[in-house]
Amino acid sequence: MKKFVYLILAGLVISLSALAQQKKKQPNIVIIVSDDHAFQAISAYDGNLMQTPNIDRIANEGAIFNKAYVTNSICGPSRAVILTGKYSHKNGFKDNENSHFDGSQNSFIKELREGGYQTAWVGKWHLESNPQGFDYWQILPGQGHYYNPDFIMMDGSRERVEGYVSDVTEDVAEEWLDKRDKSKPFALVIGHKATHRTWMPDLDDMGMFDGKTFPLPANFYDNYTNREAARVQDMTIDQTMIMGYDLKMYPDYDNIKEGNITRMNADQKARFTAYYKPIYDDLMARNLQGKELVEWKYQRYMRDYLATAAALDRSIGRTLDYLDKNGLADNTIVIYVSDQGFYMGEHGWFDKRFMYEESFRTPMVMRYPGMVKPGTKSEHFVMNLDIAPTMLDAAGIPIPKDMQGESILPLLRDKKAKGREAMYYHYYENGEHSVSPHFGIKTERYKLIRFYKRVESWELYDLEKDPKEMHNLYGRKGYEKVTAKLRKQLEGLIQKYEDDGAKELLAKEGGSL
Template sequence: MKKFFLLMVSGLLLLSSASGQQKSAKPNIIIIISDDHAFQAISAYGGGKLMQTPNIDRIAREGARFNKAYVTNSICGPSRAVILTGKYSHKNGFKDNETSNFNGNQDTFVKRLGANGYSTAWIGKWHLQSEPKGFDFWQVYPDQGHYYNPDFLLMDGSKKRVEGYVTNLTEDLAEEWLDKRDKDKPFCLVIGQKATHRTWIPDTVDMGLFDKKTFPLPATFYDTYQNREAAKVQDMSIAKTMIMGYDLKMFPKEREIADENITRMNPAQRAKFDAYYQPIQADLEAKKLQGKALVEWKYQRYMRDYLSTAASLDRNIGRTLDYLDKHNLAQNTIVIYMSDQGFYLGEHGWFDKRFMYEESFRTPLVMRYPGKIKPGTTTNELVMNLDIGPTLLDAAGVKIPQEMQGESFLPLVTGQKAKGRDAIYYHYYENGEHSVSPHFGIKGKRYKLIHFYKRVNTWELYDLEKDPQELTNLYGKKGYESITANLKKELEQLIKKYEDEDAQKLLAQGAGKAL
């Protein structure tokens, strides 16, 4: 009898151990997606001269930093659609922010996780012009959301306004969901932060954080866009496009401020806002700046607001990490931080994104996966936002749907002998705001070939090794004929691989004849 009892206990222990192993094989997942956060402003990426980002750096230090992470289409709504579906914009149907609505009936990596036992939630910025589908819980901003006292859309169809600063509130709601979730299930939580989207309004506690700092002008700040027609016609410059009131909070004194970002503030918030910005405006008016002096003043003002807004973002990422530590979840939770694309911090004289040039096309991406990714891992392999869904399904042991066009990058950072991409494909469609011409192209390890169409009809070629700032368009230059021809063949192969019929038609209509 005693022997039988010991055997039974032993069996139960084995079952318990197996159950524990099975549970650990299904990691929890948290993805934090910011908006327009430039890798140049992250100290883990060498941005420490601008500001320190200790919490994003912590994820990189305890996991992996991807040095060559890119997006398929550098604009916020399309980027989120790509992340969800693992498919390019022409396949998931959300090509731009002007005409697209996300079809929530299509397959997503979140739906696949849900079907395999995960609790799932999306909280914060959504911006896909339709209600989220396939989540156990969601609470999202209408459209872009607001920095102060934002509205949230609820699952019952109602809307509620919550008092406070949006970055803090989004983290509050994320932690509230984590507290209430089904503790017997692994979870997948997406935290969509508004920061650092235009118009860069900092939390009141961060106003003035960088006022004693003077930021050096980027080397390309006064770029003349020689031999780059698309760059010449854009409308996203600090000098001409950035608005004194809307962007820089220097509103005309003779009329009441009507900007809803400001008018929705409560009296205490508004008092702090006025106490900070009004003396700056008075000083500006006294200086009577003009020409380059005014442009450079605008740049300093932009950087101070942008980085102060990023400070709250990093602080709240720290709150997420602290929550995992406090609740003993850190060891079995994947944490990914990324932006929906890159952003210009004065390079080429610009703000915003959209272009296939590096500052816009490249995005920050760091990932922590205890026990799988060795701390301090870095990779220079080419990865994309397209790969997020397949990577997380791979980590969860869930089969990756054949229609997903991304690839799991897990082997690249878990010590496996794996080869990354030789080249990546990009296609930007929008033809309205900021006057950026639609374009598609290919980036390899050294060269980049871009075709612009509609607004302008041109080709551009860059040697990123010799010209990392992309100032010299080599297209049509003597000596680059074979490089151009080979890139075009590779581009056509990628267009065919990803079944981009729009790009195929453009090439068939003669876009590539000059090559």
């Protein structure tokens, strides 16, 4: 009997020891979320616009996802999807104009916290409510500002911090890491304002791309033939980009009223004026018109955008250096992701929103020492929807059944693992930039999109023959079978993700729903 009791106790000790060891091995988590950062502007994605050594480092030391996408290409909704692991129609934050994030709902952060993690979010939040489920948060109000940003603190007060926002956000993140409870694993989300409009570079980065002339995208002068939703948008570099607000071209630099400028201190303002005023004076002297002016605007946009991205990349480098210096790198997952893609002049555009590739596709790289082989290149379809369940999977915490994403860890561990065959997308906003709401499906070769409200139309693309999505094949003879198959797949995803709004719209025009 004594021997039997001894064996039971020994087994219990071993089990508790194994449990403690498992808990000890829970990885720390750092998720870096930027704003409007185009994969075309990242050298790890073979972009030749600029070098991004620190984002590249994450890719080289871990995995790069060459087919990462978002469920809804717009800032706030994307963050809500990352937090909840649910599509916009399920988490309730569909657009930036009418939505307010319900922080009482579950999130992967709450699950991690319940599982023993210490949690924090610093920087851009943009969800129209205060964070819930975090041990600490310090967030930018709304879009935030590039210079001397204000922060909302946990007690409701606001504090203005002198400096450039990418640097300041990283400072706040490191301060929290220094003060955290080091007996617990941590999950930290660093939300960057960069590279959101109006693309204001750090003072030392102004002019860093002035010696480079960027080639126009092949479809820069797109005429949007047979693509009505693209034709009626208002997001062109030609017509929409504002000389003052966007490109910092002002007739009187002593009396600028724009809020991004008025908050600068005297030294910042002097250096700002010293850089931009000569550019304005030269522009006025040249008196450019027509295409010459449009292409000048494109070059100015690219130079400011990429210089803003340079500071973002440096701040990511600081995060990696902090983990190294504090002995945290070997047991910390690092994910870098943008809230969506962005147009670098393709179709003549800036901004995002559309289900076309430059907007729908997002950069995502992940480092997970000991679990993800350095230099991994993933060709699986993954989505921002998958970040929440992936982090819970890595932490050994059960994934709630109502999360709609899927852990990507099996895709990284097993070469034979099969991922998605198709992805579902739904964009809701019907105001800013005059982009029509739409939903659709993407497979390896094809994309089918249904636009509604502002424009009622369908679009079909053969991505193998037409990767720039210039030729709408919907209704074209010879594509009936392809269209029918895609429509059936689309209906299946709408059913799977329980998108009642899309289901109702399709049911009205006939179909199996």
